[in-house]
Amino acid sequence: MTETSLHTDLPCIGMHQLPNRVILAPMAGVTDRPFRQRCxxxxxxxxxxxxxxxxxxxxxxxxxxxRMNHAGEPGPRAVQIAGGDAEMLAEAAALNAEMGAEIIDINMGCPAKKxxxxxxxxxxxxxxxxxGEILDAVVRAVDIPVTLKMRTGWCDDTRNALIIARMAESAGIQALSIHGRTRQQKYTxxxxxxxxxxxxAAVSIPIFANGDIDSGEKARHVLDYTGADA
Ligand SMILES: Cc1cc2nc3c(=O)[nH]c(=O)nc-3n(C[C@H](O)[C@H](O)[C@H](O)COP(=O)(O)O)c2cc1C
Structure with missing residues:
Protein backbone atom coordinates (compact mmCIF):
# COMPACT_ATOMS: atom_id res chain seq x y z
CA MET A 1 0.00 0.00 0.00
CA THR A 2 1.37 3.42 -0.85
CA GLU A 3 1.14 6.49 1.32
CA THR A 4 -1.26 8.08 -1.15
CA SER A 5 -3.72 5.17 -1.05
CA LEU A 6 -4.15 5.44 2.74
CA HIS A 7 -7.57 6.48 4.02
CA THR A 8 -6.59 8.99 6.63
CA ASP A 9 -9.70 8.38 8.73
CA LEU A 10 -9.14 4.65 9.23
CA PRO A 11 -6.80 3.46 11.98
CA CYS A 12 -3.28 2.23 11.26
CA ILE A 13 -1.26 -0.20 13.34
CA GLY A 14 2.22 0.66 12.19
CA MET A 15 2.18 0.12 8.41
CA HIS A 16 -1.07 -1.86 8.51
CA GLN A 17 -4.11 0.24 7.77
CA LEU A 18 -7.35 -1.40 8.82
CA PRO A 19 -10.08 -1.58 6.16
CA ASN A 20 -12.75 -0.66 8.72
CA ARG A 21 -13.23 -0.11 12.46
CA VAL A 22 -14.32 -3.58 13.52
CA ILE A 23 -11.84 -5.86 15.30
CA LEU A 24 -12.29 -9.36 16.64
CA ALA A 25 -10.90 -9.43 20.20
CA PRO A 26 -8.60 -12.30 21.19
CA MET A 27 -10.44 -15.11 22.96
CA ALA A 28 -8.57 -18.18 24.17
CA GLY A 29 -10.45 -21.29 23.11
CA VAL A 30 -12.53 -19.32 20.59
CA THR A 31 -10.47 -17.27 18.12
CA ASP A 32 -8.70 -20.20 16.51
CA ARG A 33 -7.85 -20.08 12.84
CA PRO A 34 -11.19 -21.27 11.38
CA PHE A 35 -13.02 -18.81 13.62
CA ARG A 36 -10.72 -15.95 12.59
CA GLN A 37 -11.15 -16.86 8.93
CA ARG A 38 -14.95 -16.83 9.27
CA CYS A 39 -14.84 -13.46 11.04
CA ARG A 67 -1.85 -21.72 17.68
CA MET A 68 1.51 -20.57 16.36
CA ASN A 69 1.22 -21.94 12.83
CA HIS A 70 0.30 -19.11 10.47
CA ALA A 71 1.34 -20.67 7.17
CA GLY A 72 -0.95 -19.38 4.42
CA GLU A 73 -2.99 -17.21 6.76
CA PRO A 74 -3.91 -13.81 5.33
CA GLY A 75 -2.48 -10.76 7.05
CA PRO A 76 -2.14 -8.75 9.03
CA ARG A 77 -1.52 -11.66 11.43
CA ALA A 78 -1.90 -10.38 14.98
CA VAL A 79 -0.64 -12.77 17.66
CA GLN A 80 -1.29 -12.21 21.34
CA ILE A 81 1.34 -13.21 23.89
CA ALA A 82 0.78 -13.65 27.63
CA GLY A 83 3.15 -13.85 30.55
CA GLY A 84 4.64 -11.88 33.39
CA ASP A 85 8.37 -11.74 32.69
CA ALA A 86 9.74 -9.02 30.42
CA GLU A 87 12.58 -11.08 28.96
CA MET A 88 10.40 -14.10 28.29
CA LEU A 89 7.76 -11.95 26.64
CA ALA A 90 10.40 -10.23 24.51
CA GLU A 91 11.80 -13.55 23.36
CA ALA A 92 8.31 -14.93 22.70
CA ALA A 93 7.52 -11.84 20.62
CA ALA A 94 10.67 -12.26 18.54
CA LEU A 95 10.06 -15.99 17.98
CA ASN A 96 6.42 -15.44 17.01
CA ALA A 97 7.52 -12.72 14.57
CA GLU A 98 9.91 -15.26 13.02
CA MET A 99 6.98 -17.70 12.80
CA GLY A 100 4.84 -15.25 10.84
CA ALA A 101 3.27 -12.81 13.29
CA GLU A 102 2.97 -9.33 11.78
CA ILE A 103 1.60 -7.64 14.89
CA ILE A 104 2.36 -8.65 18.49
CA ASP A 105 -0.38 -7.95 21.02
CA ILE A 106 0.51 -8.06 24.72
CA ASN A 107 -2.17 -9.48 26.99
CA MET A 108 -2.87 -7.29 30.02
CA GLY A 109 -6.58 -7.86 29.72
CA CYS A 110 -7.26 -11.43 30.71
CA PRO A 111 -8.32 -12.04 34.32
CA ALA A 112 -6.27 -15.26 34.38
CA LYS A 113 -4.44 -15.77 37.64
CA LYS A 114 -0.88 -16.67 37.00
CA GLY A 132 6.95 -0.46 31.82
CA GLU A 133 9.68 -3.11 31.69
CA ILE A 134 7.51 -5.43 29.62
CA LEU A 135 6.44 -2.76 27.14
CA ASP A 136 10.03 -1.55 26.62
CA ALA A 137 11.45 -5.06 26.28
CA VAL A 138 8.84 -6.31 23.80
CA VAL A 139 8.94 -3.18 21.62
CA ARG A 140 12.76 -3.41 21.52
CA ALA A 141 12.70 -7.12 20.64
CA VAL A 142 10.79 -6.90 17.34
CA ASP A 143 10.65 -4.72 14.26
CA ILE A 144 6.92 -5.26 13.78
CA PRO A 145 4.22 -3.21 15.54
CA VAL A 146 3.41 -4.08 19.16
CA THR A 147 -0.04 -3.41 20.57
CA LEU A 148 -1.39 -3.70 24.11
CA LYS A 149 -4.70 -5.03 25.38
CA MET A 150 -5.70 -4.01 28.88
CA ARG A 151 -8.59 -3.21 31.16
CA THR A 152 -9.63 0.09 32.74
CA GLY A 153 -7.64 -0.80 35.84
CA TRP A 154 -7.15 -3.22 38.66
CA CYS A 155 -10.28 -2.46 40.69
CA ASP A 156 -12.77 0.36 41.27
CA ASP A 157 -10.24 2.32 43.33
CA THR A 158 -7.36 1.75 40.92
CA ARG A 159 -8.42 2.67 37.42
CA ASN A 160 -4.93 3.29 36.10
CA ALA A 161 -5.64 2.81 32.38
CA LEU A 162 -4.63 6.42 31.69
CA ILE A 163 -1.24 6.04 33.39
CA ILE A 164 -0.53 2.82 31.53
CA ALA A 165 -1.76 4.27 28.23
CA ARG A 166 0.77 7.10 28.55
CA MET A 167 3.50 4.59 29.38
CA ALA A 168 2.49 2.52 26.36
CA GLU A 169 2.59 5.49 24.04
CA SER A 170 6.05 6.53 25.16
CA ALA A 171 7.31 2.93 24.97
CA GLY A 172 6.36 2.80 21.28
CA ILE A 173 3.17 0.74 21.52
CA GLN A 174 1.27 1.32 18.26
CA ALA A 175 -2.32 0.79 19.37
CA LEU A 176 -4.19 0.12 22.58
CA SER A 177 -7.33 -1.98 23.15
CA ILE A 178 -9.21 -1.23 26.34
CA HIS A 179 -11.83 -3.54 27.79
CA GLY A 180 -14.19 -1.31 29.77
CA ARG A 181 -14.04 -3.39 32.93
CA THR A 182 -11.57 -3.63 35.80
CA ARG A 183 -9.70 -6.82 36.52
CA GLN A 184 -11.77 -7.27 39.68
CA GLN A 185 -14.99 -7.24 37.65
CA LYS A 186 -13.81 -10.15 35.51
CA TYR A 187 -16.69 -10.43 33.03
CA THR A 188 -19.45 -9.24 35.38
CA ALA A 201 -8.53 12.19 24.69
CA ALA A 202 -5.11 11.92 26.34
CA VAL A 203 -2.97 9.92 23.89
CA SER A 204 -2.39 9.97 20.14
CA ILE A 205 -2.04 6.24 19.40
CA PRO A 206 -5.14 4.42 18.04
CA ILE A 207 -7.56 3.32 20.76
CA PHE A 208 -9.83 0.29 20.36
CA ALA A 209 -12.86 0.20 22.65
CA ASN A 210 -13.92 -3.22 23.88
CA GLY A 211 -16.57 -4.77 26.14
CA ASP A 212 -20.30 -5.41 25.74
CA ILE A 213 -20.22 -4.60 22.01
CA ASP A 214 -23.02 -6.90 20.91
CA SER A 215 -24.60 -5.17 17.92
CA GLY A 216 -23.82 -2.72 15.14
CA GLU A 217 -25.81 -0.03 16.95
CA LYS A 218 -23.82 -0.58 20.14
CA ALA A 219 -20.56 -0.42 18.21
CA ARG A 220 -21.64 2.88 16.63
CA HIS A 221 -22.68 4.27 20.01
CA VAL A 222 -19.37 3.29 21.65
CA LEU A 223 -17.32 4.77 18.81
CA ASP A 224 -19.25 8.04 19.07
CA TYR A 225 -19.19 8.13 22.87
CA THR A 226 -15.50 7.38 23.32
CA GLY A 227 -14.06 8.80 20.13
CA ALA A 228 -12.20 5.48 19.82
CA ASP A 229 -10.65 4.52 16.50
CA ALA A 230 -12.21 1.03 16.31
C1 LIG B 1 -13.96 -17.14 26.17
C2 LIG B 1 -13.15 -15.88 26.29
C3 LIG B 1 -11.76 -15.95 26.17
C4 LIG B 1 -11.00 -14.79 26.27
N1 LIG B 1 -9.64 -14.87 26.10
C5 LIG B 1 -8.91 -13.72 26.08
C6 LIG B 1 -7.53 -13.76 25.76
O1 LIG B 1 -6.94 -14.81 25.51
N2 LIG B 1 -6.85 -12.58 25.75
C7 LIG B 1 -7.47 -11.38 26.04
O2 LIG B 1 -6.81 -10.34 26.02
N3 LIG B 1 -8.78 -11.33 26.34
C8 LIG B 1 -9.50 -12.47 26.34
N4 LIG B 1 -10.85 -12.40 26.56
C9 LIG B 1 -11.49 -11.07 26.73
C10 LIG B 1 -12.01 -10.55 25.40
O3 LIG B 1 -10.96 -10.33 24.48
C11 LIG B 1 -12.77 -9.23 25.58
O4 LIG B 1 -11.91 -8.27 26.16
C12 LIG B 1 -14.00 -9.35 26.46
O5 LIG B 1 -14.72 -10.53 26.19
C13 LIG B 1 -14.89 -8.14 26.19
O6 LIG B 1 -16.00 -8.15 26.99
P1 LIG B 1 -17.46 -8.68 26.49
O7 LIG B 1 -17.36 -10.16 26.58
O8 LIG B 1 -18.38 -8.04 27.46
O9 LIG B 1 -17.65 -8.19 25.10
C14 LIG B 1 -11.62 -13.54 26.50
C15 LIG B 1 -13.02 -13.49 26.61
C16 LIG B 1 -13.78 -14.64 26.51
C17 LIG B 1 -15.28 -14.53 26.62
Missing part, protein backbone atom coordinates in the same frame (compact mmCIF):
# COMPACT_ATOMS: atom_id res chain seq x y z
CA UNK A 40 -12.64 -12.05 8.27
CA UNK A 41 -15.18 -13.32 5.71
CA UNK A 42 -17.93 -11.62 7.71
CA UNK A 43 -16.07 -8.33 7.54
CA UNK A 44 -13.75 -8.05 10.54
CA UNK A 45 -11.05 -5.51 9.71
CA UNK A 46 -8.58 -7.24 12.02
CA UNK A 47 -8.63 -10.51 13.92
CA UNK A 48 -6.36 -11.50 16.80
CA UNK A 49 -5.12 -15.00 17.60
CA UNK A 50 -5.73 -16.85 20.82
CA UNK A 51 -3.08 -15.96 23.38
CA UNK A 52 0.21 -17.82 23.29
CA UNK A 53 2.10 -18.28 26.56
CA UNK A 54 5.51 -16.61 26.71
CA UNK A 55 6.91 -19.74 28.34
CA UNK A 56 8.65 -21.60 25.52
CA UNK A 57 8.79 -24.76 27.65
CA UNK A 58 5.04 -25.10 27.03
CA UNK A 59 5.26 -24.69 23.26
CA UNK A 60 5.82 -28.32 22.51
CA UNK A 61 2.15 -29.22 22.81
CA UNK A 62 -0.18 -29.73 19.85
CA UNK A 63 -2.29 -26.84 21.17
CA UNK A 64 0.60 -24.36 21.20
CA UNK A 65 2.03 -25.53 17.89
CA UNK A 66 -1.39 -25.21 16.23
CA UNK A 115 1.59 -18.04 34.50
CA UNK A 116 4.57 -19.82 36.08
CA UNK A 117 3.82 -18.36 39.52
CA UNK A 118 4.04 -14.84 38.16
CA UNK A 119 1.22 -12.41 37.60
CA UNK A 120 0.06 -12.27 33.99
CA UNK A 121 -2.77 -10.75 31.95
CA UNK A 122 -4.64 -7.96 33.72
CA UNK A 123 -2.94 -8.81 37.03
CA UNK A 124 0.08 -6.97 35.61
CA UNK A 125 -1.80 -3.67 35.79
CA UNK A 126 -1.18 -3.62 39.55
CA UNK A 127 2.58 -3.36 38.98
CA UNK A 128 3.21 -0.32 36.78
CA UNK A 129 7.00 -0.67 36.99
CA UNK A 130 6.76 -4.20 35.59
CA UNK A 131 4.33 -3.00 32.91
CA UNK A 189 -21.36 -5.97 35.44
CA UNK A 190 -21.53 -3.59 32.55
CA UNK A 191 -18.55 -2.25 30.63
CA UNK A 192 -18.00 1.49 31.19
CA UNK A 193 -16.71 3.71 28.44
CA UNK A 194 -15.79 6.93 30.28
CA UNK A 195 -12.29 5.65 31.07
CA UNK A 196 -11.83 4.69 27.41
CA UNK A 197 -12.96 8.18 26.34
CA UNK A 198 -10.50 9.75 28.81
CA UNK A 199 -7.63 7.66 27.44
CA UNK A 200 -8.59 8.49 23.86
Missing amino acids: RELGAGLVVSEMVTSDKRLWNTVKSRT VCNKAAGSALMRDERLV GEAEYDTIAAVK
Whole structure:
Protein backbone atom coordinates (compact mmCIF):
# COMPACT_ATOMS: atom_id res chain seq x y z
CA MET A 1 0.00 0.00 0.00
CA THR A 2 1.37 3.42 -0.85
CA GLU A 3 1.14 6.49 1.32
CA THR A 4 -1.26 8.08 -1.15
CA SER A 5 -3.72 5.17 -1.05
CA LEU A 6 -4.15 5.44 2.74
CA HIS A 7 -7.57 6.48 4.02
CA THR A 8 -6.59 8.99 6.63
CA ASP A 9 -9.70 8.38 8.73
CA LEU A 10 -9.14 4.65 9.23
CA PRO A 11 -6.80 3.46 11.98
CA CYS A 12 -3.28 2.23 11.26
CA ILE A 13 -1.26 -0.20 13.34
CA GLY A 14 2.22 0.66 12.19
CA MET A 15 2.18 0.12 8.41
CA HIS A 16 -1.07 -1.86 8.51
CA GLN A 17 -4.11 0.24 7.77
CA LEU A 18 -7.35 -1.40 8.82
CA PRO A 19 -10.08 -1.58 6.16
CA ASN A 20 -12.75 -0.66 8.72
CA ARG A 21 -13.23 -0.11 12.46
CA VAL A 22 -14.32 -3.58 13.52
CA ILE A 23 -11.84 -5.86 15.30
CA LEU A 24 -12.29 -9.36 16.64
CA ALA A 25 -10.90 -9.43 20.20
CA PRO A 26 -8.60 -12.30 21.19
CA MET A 27 -10.44 -15.11 22.96
CA ALA A 28 -8.57 -18.18 24.17
CA GLY A 29 -10.45 -21.29 23.11
CA VAL A 30 -12.53 -19.32 20.59
CA THR A 31 -10.47 -17.27 18.12
CA ASP A 32 -8.70 -20.20 16.51
CA ARG A 33 -7.85 -20.08 12.84
CA PRO A 34 -11.19 -21.27 11.38
CA PHE A 35 -13.02 -18.81 13.62
CA ARG A 36 -10.72 -15.95 12.59
CA GLN A 37 -11.15 -16.86 8.93
CA ARG A 38 -14.95 -16.83 9.27
CA CYS A 39 -14.84 -13.46 11.04
CA ARG A 40 -12.64 -12.05 8.27
CA GLU A 41 -15.18 -13.32 5.71
CA LEU A 42 -17.93 -11.62 7.71
CA GLY A 43 -16.07 -8.33 7.54
CA ALA A 44 -13.75 -8.05 10.54
CA GLY A 45 -11.05 -5.51 9.71
CA LEU A 46 -8.58 -7.24 12.02
CA VAL A 47 -8.63 -10.51 13.92
CA VAL A 48 -6.36 -11.50 16.80
CA SER A 49 -5.12 -15.00 17.60
CA GLU A 50 -5.73 -16.85 20.82
CA MET A 51 -3.08 -15.96 23.38
CA VAL A 52 0.21 -17.82 23.29
CA THR A 53 2.10 -18.28 26.56
CA SER A 54 5.51 -16.61 26.71
CA ASP A 55 6.91 -19.74 28.34
CA LYS A 56 8.65 -21.60 25.52
CA ARG A 57 8.79 -24.76 27.65
CA LEU A 58 5.04 -25.10 27.03
CA TRP A 59 5.26 -24.69 23.26
CA ASN A 60 5.82 -28.32 22.51
CA THR A 61 2.15 -29.22 22.81
CA VAL A 62 -0.18 -29.73 19.85
CA LYS A 63 -2.29 -26.84 21.17
CA SER A 64 0.60 -24.36 21.20
CA ARG A 65 2.03 -25.53 17.89
CA THR A 66 -1.39 -25.21 16.23
CA ARG A 67 -1.85 -21.72 17.68
CA MET A 68 1.51 -20.57 16.36
CA ASN A 69 1.22 -21.94 12.83
CA HIS A 70 0.30 -19.11 10.47
CA ALA A 71 1.34 -20.67 7.17
CA GLY A 72 -0.95 -19.38 4.42
CA GLU A 73 -2.99 -17.21 6.76
CA PRO A 74 -3.91 -13.81 5.33
CA GLY A 75 -2.48 -10.76 7.05
CA PRO A 76 -2.14 -8.75 9.03
CA ARG A 77 -1.52 -11.66 11.43
CA ALA A 78 -1.90 -10.38 14.98
CA VAL A 79 -0.64 -12.77 17.66
CA GLN A 80 -1.29 -12.21 21.34
CA ILE A 81 1.34 -13.21 23.89
CA ALA A 82 0.78 -13.65 27.63
CA GLY A 83 3.15 -13.85 30.55
CA GLY A 84 4.64 -11.88 33.39
CA ASP A 85 8.37 -11.74 32.69
CA ALA A 86 9.74 -9.02 30.42
CA GLU A 87 12.58 -11.08 28.96
CA MET A 88 10.40 -14.10 28.29
CA LEU A 89 7.76 -11.95 26.64
CA ALA A 90 10.40 -10.23 24.51
CA GLU A 91 11.80 -13.55 23.36
CA ALA A 92 8.31 -14.93 22.70
CA ALA A 93 7.52 -11.84 20.62
CA ALA A 94 10.67 -12.26 18.54
CA LEU A 95 10.06 -15.99 17.98
CA ASN A 96 6.42 -15.44 17.01
CA ALA A 97 7.52 -12.72 14.57
CA GLU A 98 9.91 -15.26 13.02
CA MET A 99 6.98 -17.70 12.80
CA GLY A 100 4.84 -15.25 10.84
CA ALA A 101 3.27 -12.81 13.29
CA GLU A 102 2.97 -9.33 11.78
CA ILE A 103 1.60 -7.64 14.89
CA ILE A 104 2.36 -8.65 18.49
CA ASP A 105 -0.38 -7.95 21.02
CA ILE A 106 0.51 -8.06 24.72
CA ASN A 107 -2.17 -9.48 26.99
CA MET A 108 -2.87 -7.29 30.02
CA GLY A 109 -6.58 -7.86 29.72
CA CYS A 110 -7.26 -11.43 30.71
CA PRO A 111 -8.32 -12.04 34.32
CA ALA A 112 -6.27 -15.26 34.38
CA LYS A 113 -4.44 -15.77 37.64
CA LYS A 114 -0.88 -16.67 37.00
CA VAL A 115 1.59 -18.04 34.50
CA CYS A 116 4.57 -19.82 36.08
CA ASN A 117 3.82 -18.36 39.52
CA LYS A 118 4.04 -14.84 38.16
CA ALA A 119 1.22 -12.41 37.60
CA ALA A 120 0.06 -12.27 33.99
CA GLY A 121 -2.77 -10.75 31.95
CA SER A 122 -4.64 -7.96 33.72
CA ALA A 123 -2.94 -8.81 37.03
CA LEU A 124 0.08 -6.97 35.61
CA MET A 125 -1.80 -3.67 35.79
CA ARG A 126 -1.18 -3.62 39.55
CA ASP A 127 2.58 -3.36 38.98
CA GLU A 128 3.21 -0.32 36.78
CA ARG A 129 7.00 -0.67 36.99
CA LEU A 130 6.76 -4.20 35.59
CA VAL A 131 4.33 -3.00 32.91
CA GLY A 132 6.95 -0.46 31.82
CA GLU A 133 9.68 -3.11 31.69
CA ILE A 134 7.51 -5.43 29.62
CA LEU A 135 6.44 -2.76 27.14
CA ASP A 136 10.03 -1.55 26.62
CA ALA A 137 11.45 -5.06 26.28
CA VAL A 138 8.84 -6.31 23.80
CA VAL A 139 8.94 -3.18 21.62
CA ARG A 140 12.76 -3.41 21.52
CA ALA A 141 12.70 -7.12 20.64
CA VAL A 142 10.79 -6.90 17.34
CA ASP A 143 10.65 -4.72 14.26
CA ILE A 144 6.92 -5.26 13.78
CA PRO A 145 4.22 -3.21 15.54
CA VAL A 146 3.41 -4.08 19.16
CA THR A 147 -0.04 -3.41 20.57
CA LEU A 148 -1.39 -3.70 24.11
CA LYS A 149 -4.70 -5.03 25.38
CA MET A 150 -5.70 -4.01 28.88
CA ARG A 151 -8.59 -3.21 31.16
CA THR A 152 -9.63 0.09 32.74
CA GLY A 153 -7.64 -0.80 35.84
CA TRP A 154 -7.15 -3.22 38.66
CA CYS A 155 -10.28 -2.46 40.69
CA ASP A 156 -12.77 0.36 41.27
CA ASP A 157 -10.24 2.32 43.33
CA THR A 158 -7.36 1.75 40.92
CA ARG A 159 -8.42 2.67 37.42
CA ASN A 160 -4.93 3.29 36.10
CA ALA A 161 -5.64 2.81 32.38
CA LEU A 162 -4.63 6.42 31.69
CA ILE A 163 -1.24 6.04 33.39
CA ILE A 164 -0.53 2.82 31.53
CA ALA A 165 -1.76 4.27 28.23
CA ARG A 166 0.77 7.10 28.55
CA MET A 167 3.50 4.59 29.38
CA ALA A 168 2.49 2.52 26.36
CA GLU A 169 2.59 5.49 24.04
CA SER A 170 6.05 6.53 25.16
CA ALA A 171 7.31 2.93 24.97
CA GLY A 172 6.36 2.80 21.28
CA ILE A 173 3.17 0.74 21.52
CA GLN A 174 1.27 1.32 18.26
CA ALA A 175 -2.32 0.79 19.37
CA LEU A 176 -4.19 0.12 22.58
CA SER A 177 -7.33 -1.98 23.15
CA ILE A 178 -9.21 -1.23 26.34
CA HIS A 179 -11.83 -3.54 27.79
CA GLY A 180 -14.19 -1.31 29.77
CA ARG A 181 -14.04 -3.39 32.93
CA THR A 182 -11.57 -3.63 35.80
CA ARG A 183 -9.70 -6.82 36.52
CA GLN A 184 -11.77 -7.27 39.68
CA GLN A 185 -14.99 -7.24 37.65
CA LYS A 186 -13.81 -10.15 35.51
CA TYR A 187 -16.69 -10.43 33.03
CA THR A 188 -19.45 -9.24 35.38
CA GLY A 189 -21.36 -5.97 35.44
CA GLU A 190 -21.53 -3.59 32.55
CA ALA A 191 -18.55 -2.25 30.63
CA GLU A 192 -18.00 1.49 31.19
CA TYR A 193 -16.71 3.71 28.44
CA ASP A 194 -15.79 6.93 30.28
CA THR A 195 -12.29 5.65 31.07
CA ILE A 196 -11.83 4.69 27.41
CA ALA A 197 -12.96 8.18 26.34
CA ALA A 198 -10.50 9.75 28.81
CA VAL A 199 -7.63 7.66 27.44
CA LYS A 200 -8.59 8.49 23.86
CA ALA A 201 -8.53 12.19 24.69
CA ALA A 202 -5.11 11.92 26.34
CA VAL A 203 -2.97 9.92 23.89
CA SER A 204 -2.39 9.97 20.14
CA ILE A 205 -2.04 6.24 19.40
CA PRO A 206 -5.14 4.42 18.04
CA ILE A 207 -7.56 3.32 20.76
CA PHE A 208 -9.83 0.29 20.36
CA ALA A 209 -12.86 0.20 22.65
CA ASN A 210 -13.92 -3.22 23.88
CA GLY A 211 -16.57 -4.77 26.14
CA ASP A 212 -20.30 -5.41 25.74
CA ILE A 213 -20.22 -4.60 22.01
CA ASP A 214 -23.02 -6.90 20.91
CA SER A 215 -24.60 -5.17 17.92
CA GLY A 216 -23.82 -2.72 15.14
CA GLU A 217 -25.81 -0.03 16.95
CA LYS A 218 -23.82 -0.58 20.14
CA ALA A 219 -20.56 -0.42 18.21
CA ARG A 220 -21.64 2.88 16.63
CA HIS A 221 -22.68 4.27 20.01
CA VAL A 222 -19.37 3.29 21.65
CA LEU A 223 -17.32 4.77 18.81
CA ASP A 224 -19.25 8.04 19.07
CA TYR A 225 -19.19 8.13 22.87
CA THR A 226 -15.50 7.38 23.32
CA GLY A 227 -14.06 8.80 20.13
CA ALA A 228 -12.20 5.48 19.82
CA ASP A 229 -10.65 4.52 16.50
CA ALA A 230 -12.21 1.03 16.31
C1 LIG B 1 -13.96 -17.14 26.17
C2 LIG B 1 -13.15 -15.88 26.29
C3 LIG B 1 -11.76 -15.95 26.17
C4 LIG B 1 -11.00 -14.79 26.27
N1 LIG B 1 -9.64 -14.87 26.10
C5 LIG B 1 -8.91 -13.72 26.08
C6 LIG B 1 -7.53 -13.76 25.76
O1 LIG B 1 -6.94 -14.81 25.51
N2 LIG B 1 -6.85 -12.58 25.75
C7 LIG B 1 -7.47 -11.38 26.04
O2 LIG B 1 -6.81 -10.34 26.02
N3 LIG B 1 -8.78 -11.33 26.34
C8 LIG B 1 -9.50 -12.47 26.34
N4 LIG B 1 -10.85 -12.40 26.56
C9 LIG B 1 -11.49 -11.07 26.73
C10 LIG B 1 -12.01 -10.55 25.40
O3 LIG B 1 -10.96 -10.33 24.48
C11 LIG B 1 -12.77 -9.23 25.58
O4 LIG B 1 -11.91 -8.27 26.16
C12 LIG B 1 -14.00 -9.35 26.46
O5 LIG B 1 -14.72 -10.53 26.19
C13 LIG B 1 -14.89 -8.14 26.19
O6 LIG B 1 -16.00 -8.15 26.99
P1 LIG B 1 -17.46 -8.68 26.49
O7 LIG B 1 -17.36 -10.16 26.58
O8 LIG B 1 -18.38 -8.04 27.46
O9 LIG B 1 -17.65 -8.19 25.10
C14 LIG B 1 -11.62 -13.54 26.50
C15 LIG B 1 -13.02 -13.49 26.61
C16 LIG B 1 -13.78 -14.64 26.51
C17 LIG B 1 -15.28 -14.53 26.62
